[in-house]
Amino acid sequence: MNEFSSLREMSAGLDRGDFSSVELTQAHLDRIQQANAALNCFITINADSALAAAAQADDQRARGSKSPTLGLPFAHKDIFCTQGVLTTAGSKMLSNFVAPYDATVVSNMAAAGMVSVGKTNMDEFAMGSSNENSFFGPVSNPWDHERVPGGSSGGSAAAVAAGLVAGATGTDTGGSIRQPAALCGITGLKPTYGRVSRYGMIAFASSLDQAGPMTRDAEDAALMFSVMAGFDPKDSTSAERRDAWLDATIANGIAALDRPLTIGLPSEYFSDNSNLSYIDIAKTELQRLGHKLVEVSLPHTQAAVPVYYVLASAEASTNLSRYDGVRFGHRCNDPQSLQDLYERSREEGFGEEVKRRILTGTYTLSVGYFDAYYLKAQKIRRLISEDFQQAFTKVDVLLAPTSPTPAFKKNQLTDDHVAMYQQDLYTVPTSLAGLPAISLPCGFCDGLPMGMQLIAPAFGEELLLQLAAQYQGQTDWHLRRPGDSA
Numbered sequence: 120m121n122e123f124s125s126l127r128e129m130s131a132g133l134d135r136g137d138f139s140s141v142e143l144t145q146a147h148l149d150r151i152q153q154a155n156a157a158l159n160c161f162i163t164i165n166a167d168s169a170l171a172a173a174a175q176a177d178d179q180r181a182r183g184s185k186s187p188t189l190g191l192p193f194a195h196k197d198i199f200c201t202q203g204v205l206t207t208a209g210s211k212m213l214s215n216f217v218a219p220y221d222a223t224v225v226s227n228m229a230a231a232g233m234v235s236v237g238k239t240n241m242d243e244f245a246m247g248s249s250n251e252n253s254f255f256g257p258v259s260n261p262w263d264h265e266r267v268p269g270g271s272s273g274g275s276a277a278a279v280a281a282g283l284v285a286g287a288t289g290t291d292t293g294g295s296i297r298q299p300a301a302l303c304g305i306t307g308l309k310p311t312y313g314r315v316s317r318y319g320m321i322a323f324a325s326s327l328d329q330a331g332p333m334t335r336d337a338e339d340a341a342l343m344f345s346v347m348a349g350f351d352p353k354d355s356t357s358a359e360r361r362d363a364w365l366d367a368t369i370a371n372g373i374a375a376l377d378r379p380l381t382i383g384l385p386s387e388y389f390s391d392n393s394n395l396s397y398i399d400i401a402k403t404e405l406q407r408l409g410h411k412l413v414e415v416s417l418p419h420t421q422a423a424v425p426v427y428y429v430l431a432s433a434e435a436s437t438n439l440s441r442y443d444g445v446r447f448g449h450r451c452n453d454p455q456s457l458q459d460l461y462e463r464s465r466e467e468g469f470g471e472e473v474k475r476r477i478l479t480g481t482y483t484l485s486v487g488y489f490d491a492y493y494l495k496a497q498k499i500r501r502l503i504s505e506d507f508q509q510a511f512t513k514v515d516v517l518l519a520p521t522s523p524t525p526a527f528k529k530n531q532l533t534d535d536h537v538a539m540y541q542q543d544l545y546t547v548p549t550s551l552a553g554l555p556a557i558s559l560p561c562g563f564c565d566g567l568p569m570g571m572q573l574i575a576p577a578f579g580e581e582l583l584l585q586l587a588a589q590y591q592g593q594t595d596w597h598l599r600r601p602g603d604s605a
């Protein structure tokens with residue numbers, strides 16, 4: 120057992136009695152204490168409650184419980200409400216907010232006996248692609264501390280890549296699981312919209328937000344995903360299904376892929392072929408595994424980034440109107456009037472990027488501009504979705520890059536908002552269409568990890584995980600660690 124052991128390996132170790140969950144959890148806490156100062160990937164470390172949960176898991180195991188997830192340590196992105204624990208969403212606005220209840224993802228994982236060791240750093244309200252928008256400071260990429268880990272789930276990605284935890288939850292509105300997974304050399308699954316409950320997950324853009332696992336391999340992603348997913352009556356957009364394969368996966372792991380697939384390469388994603396040699400290696404490997412590659416077209420891809428930033432900002436502007444200094448979080452000192460209370464609490468509580476989104480979102484929703492921006496963006500969203508439907512009449516899954524560049528330097532893009540938004544080029548189309556996608560490590564560029572993205576039709580997570588597991592069974596990109604020479 121070492122810091123890069125997988126959840127599955129730890130589970131087997133617990134079963135054999137090699138160590139207890141308390142010992143395992145303590146080892147995780149020690150590593151986090153030691154590494155967090157340099158990486159800044161945790162906002163809160165919950166040593167006491169983690170050790171108490173671990174002791175309870177040991178007790179249950181001693182009394183015969185066989186659940187594979189019982190007693191496994193992991194971390195939550197600090198966007199999930201955790202009862203009695205600080206829940207900040209990376210914002211000054213919520214820097215004093217102790218959640219009064221658990222998000223469904225949090226209660227699902229606790230019910231499976233998993234042990235949360237803490238809450239990870241993130242871009243404020245999940246808005247960003249570099250984790251530089253956190254009130255709690257930037258996170259360092261474990262591969263190069265001068266560089267960003269990606270965002271918004273940058274703390275989770277860095278913690279997993281550095282071996283502080285084997286799994287962490289993330290959320291993805293336009294790429295926030297997949298892009299940091301790619302930039303940190305780990306595996307991240309963004310599920311189908313509606314698959315994982317949004318209840319208690321602090322809202323950014325409600326028609327896009329979706330939670331998923333960030334782990335070092337597909338097997339662990341499948342394990343965590345199967346625990347996180349499921350119908351939840353408390354989320355009105357939750358899908359009323361719980362596929363049988365989810366429970367089978369928890370018990371036995373991912374079922375082997377039993378047929379060759381047709382994999383589509385969207386030509387629009389490969390038009391900038393400057394540094395795509397790492398994807399060529401992945402293509403060759405997939406062909407060697409017996410899969411057929413064909414070219415497809417997603418003609419409205421170009422519009423995806425502008426459409427996403429119109430819609431996500433519009434939804435953010437309404438979601439974030441609840442932070443008015445009255446009910447949640449930061450309140451200004453000595454307000455002179457109700458208006459003053461609202462204005463100063465919001466002025467002081469929100470960071471610059473969040474304010475930018477609220478302003479643009481409010482603008483595109485206002486009378487006179489609604490038709491030209493919001494409505495038009497909704498129409499194009501439909502076209503983007505139809506592009507995918509069309510492609511999936513010909514192919515089983517799609518293959519694409521996850522991010523246009525490897526991890527960039529801190530401060531490199533902070534003044535160039537459009538360049539920062541362009542980071543999401545390959546991830547937002549899937550989000551707009553509500554489809555599942557997984558990012559997995561597949562090579563290096565300038566010594567930094569790169570990811571590839573596999574995209575499936577709605578509710579096709581099993582196929583994605585099967586293909587990812589098959590690929591990882593034959594390659595070792597997911598086993599490369601920061602500090603190894605690339």
Ligand code: GLN
Binds near residue numbers: 248290292
């Ligand atoms: N980078 C994108 C944004 O800033 C996506 C963020 C996310 O998925 N939460 O909106």
